Amino acid sequence: SQQGEEDPQALSIQEGENATMNCSYKTSINNLQWYRQNSGRGLVHLILIRSNEREKHSGRLRVTLDTSKKSSSLLITASRAADTASYFCAPHSGGGADGLTFGKGTHLIIQP
Amino acid sequence: ETGVTQTPRHLVMGMTNKKSLKCEQHLGHNAMYWYKQSAKKPLELMFVYNFKEQTENNSVPSRFSPECPNSSHLFLHLHTLQPEDSALYLCASSQDWGRNYGYTFGSGTRLTVV
Numbered sequence: 001s002q003q004g005e006e007d008p009q010a011l012s013i014q015e016g017e018n019a020t021m022n023c024s025y026k027t028s029i030n031n032l033q034w035y036r037q038n039s040g041r042g043l044v045h046l047i048l049i050r051s052n053e054r055e056k057h058s059g060r061l062r063v064t065l066d067t068s069k070k071s072s073s074l075l076i077t078a079s080r081a082a083d084t085a086s087y088f089c090a091p092h093s094g095g096g097a098d099g100l101t102f103g104k105g106t107h108l109i110i111q112p
Numbered sequence: 113e114t115g116v117t118q119t120p121r122h123l124v125m126g127m128t129n130k131k132s133l134k135c136e137q138h139l140g141h142n143a144m145y146w147y148k149q150s151a152k153k154p155l156e157l158m159f160v161y162n163f164k165e166q167t168e169n170n171s172v173p174s175r176f177s178p179e180c181p182n183s184s185h186l187f188l189h190l191h192t193l194q195p196e197d198s199a200l201y202l203c204a205s206s207q208d209w210g211r212n213y214g215y216t217f218g219s220g221t222r223l224t225v226v
Contacts, residue, residue: 042118042217043155043215045215045217099168100215
């Protein structure tokens with residue numbers, strides 16, 4: 001699978017504000033997945049959006065996908081201190097048997 | 113707990129030691145993965161097992177030796193490691209290679225090589 005590139009690399013906002021992070025990839029995909037990682041822990045799967053979907057919601061998370069631009073965005077609304085973490089996108093292409101690969105992620109800090 | 117259990121959580125080993133990391137899942141997933149996460153670096157995919165068969169080995173040095181005796185257990189055998197091998201080692205599993213469902217990760221083993 002190909003690696004996604006997250007932007008920005010770091011983001012610091014006040015609690016209660018919305019956080020938006022972006023992901024770009026290079027070749028066609030079956031789906032794109034977003035993960036969260038708290039410091040020193042494993043990744044947690046947040047949301048999977050298929051190539052034929054344009055938007056998906058899960059609680060305070062909203063993910064969009066623009067296959068024509070090969071990009072996706074993750075919006076976290078009404079941020080909380082507990083949202084402080086690194087966020088990764090993972091484009092899934094081909095059969096997937098070769099495993100997901102991850103970029104450097106966006107490190108999000110929510111300031112109280 | 114996520115359903116993927118990694119042991120031990122922390123490991124300190126000398127460069128001449130031999131140790132093993134263990135990963136276990138009872139989620140019914142058929143694929144398992146080892147990742148390495150070093151400080152300031154992206155996650156590196158090391159090994160992929162599908163139905164106990166290794167399908168990917170991303171140019172990992174031979175001092176790392178994976179073993180998958182069945183679809184629920186995955187080991188990473190370590191010997192004669194270097195200090196630069198110190199990292200967080202993450203295990204993951206998936207139901208359908210990520211086609212419809214995401215990966216489930218363990219909490220990782222923090223390895224320090226002295």
